[in-house]
Amino acid sequence: MLASILFFFMGFVSMAQGATPPPPSAPDPPGAPIDSNIAILFCIALTFGIYKMYKLSKKKA
Template sequence: MFASILVVFVSFASIAQSGTGVPPPPAPPPPPGLPIDGGIVALFIIALCYGVYKSYKISKQTA
């Protein structure tokens, strides 16, 4: 009985394997080489200037 069960499981395992001589599917193309943080320094400088401008404007209003 045990040997019969092993034969059935081996047959399932051999069916699940890919066929011989079949090449694997081609690999996907590589992602583009663009950096994620391209303009982060410029954005930081603009945000800093805007913050200084807003704080100056608010301090001038209250004074």
């Protein structure tokens, strides 16, 4: 019953919004420069994963 009521009032909420779009926002700041070093980051993550797998297999044996 509650879901039906909420679904019914959803139409009123969406119609209550104005038709004019909001003003454009300021441009986003430049992102973090990880694009140039993504291969190094991948290699470090792969090496760390292999190290952890080796350490876990050594622990079980």
